Amino acid sequence: xxxxxxxxxxxxxxxxxxxxxxxxxxxxxxxxxxxxxxxxxxxxxxxxxxxxxxxxxxxxxxxxxxxxxxxxxxxxxxxxxxxxxxxxxxxxxxxxxxxxxxxxxxxxxxxxxxxxxxxxxxxxxxxxxxxxxxx
Amino acid sequence: xxxxxxxxxxxxxxxxxxxxxxxxxxxxxxxxxxxxxxxxxxxxxxxxxxxxxxxxxxxxxxxxxxxxxxxxxxxxxxxxxxxxxxxxxxxxxxxxxxxxxxxxxxxxxxxxxxxxxxxxxxxxxxxxxx
Amino acid sequence: xxxxxxxxxxxxxxxxxxxxxxxxxxxxxxxxxxxxxxxxxxxxxxxxxxxxxxxxxxxxxxxxxxxxxxxxxxxxxxxxxxxxxxxxxxxxxxxxxxxxxx
Numbered sequence: 001x002x003x004x005x006x007x008x009x010x011x012x013x014x015x016x017x018x019x020x021x022x023x024x025x026x027x028x029x030x031x032x033x034x035x036x037x038x039x040x041x042x043x044x045x046x047x048x049x050x051x052x053x054x055x056x057x058x059x060x061x062x063x064x065x066x067x068x069x070x071x072x073x074x075x076x077x078x079x080x081x082x083x084x085x086x087x088x089x090x091x092x093x094x095x096x097x098x099x100x101x102x103x104x105x106x107x108x109x110x111x112x113x114x115x116x117x118x119x120x121x122x123x124x125x126x127x128x129x130x131x132x133x134x135x
Numbered sequence: 136x137x138x139x140x141x142x143x144x145x146x147x148x149x150x151x152x153x154x155x156x157x158x159x160x161x162x163x164x165x166x167x168x169x170x171x172x173x174x175x176x177x178x179x180x181x182x183x184x185x186x187x188x189x190x191x192x193x194x195x196x197x198x199x200x201x202x203x204x205x206x207x208x209x210x211x212x213x214x215x216x217x218x219x220x221x222x223x224x225x226x227x228x229x230x231x232x233x234x235x236x237x238x239x240x241x242x243x244x245x246x247x248x249x250x251x252x253x254x255x256x257x258x259x260x261x262x263x264x265x
Numbered sequence: 266x267x268x269x270x271x272x273x274x275x276x277x278x279x280x281x282x283x284x285x286x287x288x289x290x291x292x293x294x295x296x297x298x299x300x301x302x303x304x305x306x307x308x309x310x311x312x313x314x315x316x317x318x319x320x321x322x323x324x325x326x327x328x329x330x331x332x333x334x335x336x337x338x339x340x341x342x343x344x345x346x347x348x349x350x351x352x353x354x355x356x357x358x359x360x361x362x363x364x365x366x367x
Contacts, residue, residue, distance in 0.1 A: 003255065005254070005255055007251075007254060012281075012284070012366075012367070013367075019176060020143075020176070020286070021365075023175065023176055023215075023216065026247060027175075027247050027250060029247075030246065030247040030248050030250075031247075031250060031251040031254075031276050033248070034251050034252070034255065035249070036251070036255065043284070045285050046355060067357040077169065080358070105154060119287055119288065122288065123287075123288040123289065123290050124290065126268065126288060126290075126364060127268060127290045129362055130362065131254040131255075131260050131362065132260070132262075132362055132363065132364045132365070133141075133254065133260070133262065134262045134264070134364065135143075135264075135365070136358045138357070141347075143367070150273075150299045150300075151273075153298075154298065154299060156275070157329070157350045160350070160353065160354060161349075161350035161351045161354045162354045163354065164351070165351060165354055165355075167358065174297060193361055205290065237281050258358075259358070259362070259363055259364070260363065261357060262363075262365040262367065263365070264365070264367045265271075265367060
């Protein structure tokens with residue numbers, strides 16, 4: 001399997017109410033071992049997955065939001081967040097987890113993984129993929 | 136053309152398992168190949184051989200098993216999703232110290248890597264879910 | 266480099282169809298199936314957007330799902346084509362990728 005494909009994980013659902021956010025993340029972590037060109041898109045209610053300050057003690061479920069911060073360690077560094085989806089929900093980038101990665105091509109400088117894109121840009125990125133994994 | 140199919144929802148609860156079946160059958164009828172069918176989330180419940188739907192209803196486990204037998208389909212059940220939901224083969228049963236297993240022999244349990252591999256190997260990945 | 270977009274949600278329950286329609290790029294095909302078929306009806310609150318999509322590109326509805334729900338083919342938005350599962354397979358094969366708006 002030498003072929004490199006562009007995989008986009010499309011996240012459109014909020015966390016905890018249903019299992020999709022968690023089980024999508026599990027595929028991303030496993031898929032990271034496959035040396036494909038991986039990106040994640042967060043749009044619609046999917047942007048709620050990245051909110052800071054998630055505290056699940058009261059609902060007895062595992063808080064999996066720290067895993068997003070670890071994505072950089074798995075070389076998952078292309079994380080697209082749709083601007084319109086944030087705005088519709090009264091959110092800004094400051095409300096989201098600060099996802100970082102160390103760029104090995106730039107003396108391990110710490111960089112932001114999240115790229116804020118508008119709807120048109122995201123639609124264009126989707127059009128550039130080989131495989132869409134939708135959750 | 137080579138298709139891969141991912142099913143994210145449980146049988147009888149959601150139409151996804153039915154839609155995926157109709158799609159797979161139509162694709163095979165047209166001479167396409169199904170590289171793999173991957174059952175994820177509640178979709179893993181399709182693999183239990185213990186389900187007894189009413190006689191006037193369709194039996195989704197049997198429909199998929201028969202299709203797999205006719206066309207030699209690779210039907211994979213996600214191990215992590217299966218463990219959570221109590222779907223097990225004999226190996227899983229022993230490994231986890233359980234007293235029973237329930238998977239239909241037409242299905243096999245394996246890891247999420249099988250889904251990613253299907254995405255790499257197939258020309259199209261079709262996702263059926265909610 | 267066209268995409269087949271599939272929508273399986275009623276537009277009156279989820280925003281999947283609206284979100285799909287706002288992410289279309291040239292050459293698109295949209296297939297409405299399962300509860301997504303309700304989006305193919307004339308005279309609904311989302312019909313004008315669907316009509317626009319059917320004018321600028323291709324929109325299909327899965328006949329099997331439409332019939333199962335007792336809907337009247339006479340009420341399908343003009344420009345939307347009815348396909349069967351074989352047609353669904355053809356669409357998936359001829360487009361370059363499939364995006365499921367779950």
